[in-house]
Amino acid sequence: MRPRFLSPLLRPWCRRLSTACFPLAELRGLLRLRGPNPRSFVQGLVTNDAEQLKDGAMYAHLLNVQGRSLYDVLLYSVPEPQGGSHDLLLECDITAMNAIQQHLQVYNFRKKIELRPCPELSIWAVIQEKPDPPVVTPTPPALLCAPDPRGPVMGYRLVAQTGQDIREILSGAKLGNVRDYSRHRYQHGIPEGVKDLPPGEALPLESNLVYMNGVSFSKGCYIGQELTARTHHTGIIRKRLVPVRLSSSLSADCAGMEITTASGKSAGKFRAGVEELGLALLRLAHMKEELRITPGGGAVISVEASVPGWWPSPGDGV
Known part of the structure; x- marks a missing residue:
């Protein structure tokens, strides 16, 4: 029996999906950003245009003032069940959650954004051998499933209640392990987390941020923008x-x-x-x-x- 919170519009896609599902609780965690306008809050802190995030997921980096990457993140838009404002979920390296929360709090003096970890939610990577074209579905209140914005080779990201049996959500799903997920990433050249992107060392464009749809060159100012924009417009990337x-x-x-x-x-x-x-x-x-x-x-x-x-x-x- 499928859980009640699964959107009916998502069920046809789930029924035809035959794929591997990787639990990422060991690697990735979630922060919930709740407040008057969480998009406006992160807009000046991330490389991508958070105002353009409607449904689904968005990839971005948090940079330091020198323009070097601090943390890679995935942003998800989550509507309130009553149809109110959309919260944001921020996915990040679980070992960096405290540091990211502290980093965001520095800029949260007047924004009144509530930042809290979400242990009640877990992240899954859903990777198909032969991916179908992305299916656009509304975001259910207790389940989020979206194409991974970094590219088709990474399949889908799924956020479910912690402890939920993934096979109740995706019929016929095969459970994978974290090691195989990491091998898949490395085989395809997808960096993720502080080991692949050392904070304060990695440069976003050398880390293929443009290739992974993680930066906007038309949005307003954000921390670390100057070096990133200058490098992009000169077109000189040697590494x-x-x-x-x-x-x-x-x-x-x-x-x-x-x-x-x-x-x-x-x-x-x-x-x-x-x-x-x-x-x-x-x-x-x-x-x-x-x-x-x-x-x-x-x-x-x-x-x-x-x-x-x-x-x-x-x-x-x-």
Whole structure:
């Protein structure tokens, strides 16, 4: 029996969905923003245009004043059951929830926005082997399901009541695990969380923020906008975060290790990964060269970089 809060308009889509569902409670958490106008509150803090968020999900970064990424977030619009104002749900790395809440509170002096964690809600990634075209559905009051705005390879995001059996929501769903979800992300070059995007270090455009629909260049001012806009308009991006495959896995403490060419020239840095898959910030000029990592006292590990299929072609102007 399906839960009562599932919208009737969502049920046909759920019935035809045969896919893997990944519980993300270990990785991702939710903050609820409630108040007179939560969109206006976050508008000056995030890279994307929060005023354009109606239904569904929106990807964005919070930047520092120097224009470097602090945190990657997903924003969801949640209408009140009585038809009142729309709250916002902010999805983020669960290890950074307290830091993000404190960061937002700094700018909440006169806005009177209530910020609180939502342990009663859980996030799921819903990824299909052969994704259908996105289905636009209204947001049910106790369930939110929307295409992942970062790209079709990431499927859908689903927010459900904590403890809800996902198989009651998506008939025929196969439960996946967090490790396989992370492998999927790394295989396709999708960064997520503070390990992939170190706070205060990562630059948003080098992190493919434009490619993942996470920035607006037509909205008003926001914190960190100047460097991001200048870099975009000059069109000069020499390094990018790309998926890499290693000849053998690296330990977690190898994050930030230098990647070199066969001649010993610096090509970039390894960010994070799972087993043989990971992400690296590489100079585009060295992408097709023979690359390697040499852990201290260990054997040389070869690094094979690739260009994700979901990236736009060079002629697309992004």
